[in-house]
Amino acid sequence: MKDLSLHILDIVQNSIHAGASKIEISIIEENKWLKVFVKDNGSGIDEELMDKVTDPFYSTGNKRTGLGIPLLAQNAELCGGNLNIESEKGKGTIITADFIKGHIDMLPLGDIAKTMKMLIFSYPDKHFTYFHQVDNKKFSLDTIEIREILGEDIDIKSGEVLKFIDEMITENLVVIGAKWPGAGG
């Protein structure tokens, strides 16, 4: 993948396929580390399969390639970090990937706003939260909050709302100091 936002989009697909109704995405940039967390309340991973999920092409899903987690793990390790998976069957999964920000092989953050926009468009009934922290500056987004503001008569999938969400994420991430090519930050 060219950047972290694409990895996140890919990993969240796993959560969706696991039947998750709530997916929490967090990015914490502190000192030299950048940590990505994707937490869901999906079906979880069987304990005996935990060793296999990082194997390339291993998948329990139909029409899934089985490359999302292995590629993220590989990129984290290339950047001096690692990937950790905590999961409980029937409760959900937390995937954590650490990266050393200044590492020569570090991927850019990428357009995380587009990732969130596409997730919200594709799965408007899911509860997404996005949290990004750069040192002591924070930004967060919660689709339940957005839906409460919109009410029942305005669709969260509508073009104007999605454009707003895209711009709100982009602008606020620039303010808190998150950077990616083209962000203007």
Add this chain to the structure above:
Amino acid sequence: MTKVKNLDDLRKMREQMKSKIRIRNNSENSENLIQIKVAMATCCIASGSRETMNFIVDELEKRNIEAVVTQTGCMGYCYAEPTVEVTLPGKEPVVFGFVNDKKADEIIEKYIKNGELIDGIIPVNYQSVD
């Protein structure tokens, strides 16, 4: 300092949007709507399918074309990603390969609007992708 958007701006926007609500209930008459499926597995995302889907979603809205746009898993055409399956009402699904913004624009303008077949169609291997 430039003002950044926040949820108060969304509240104000909502008031403006209320005055021009267009009720769309895709689920009731989805059979009569154009169905567009964008493959979004790992191979697809790595090849640019997020950008393709974003373009399609935005352009259909701008061009006022009603369609149901969804994601799918891997369609099996990893060599030709990004891939997009388009089903016009009453017609068989057609899968297009190597769909970047320019090809997506061509699909919308020529195939979706006029039913005109264009280059880049992948031969049929199966009925449709779930």
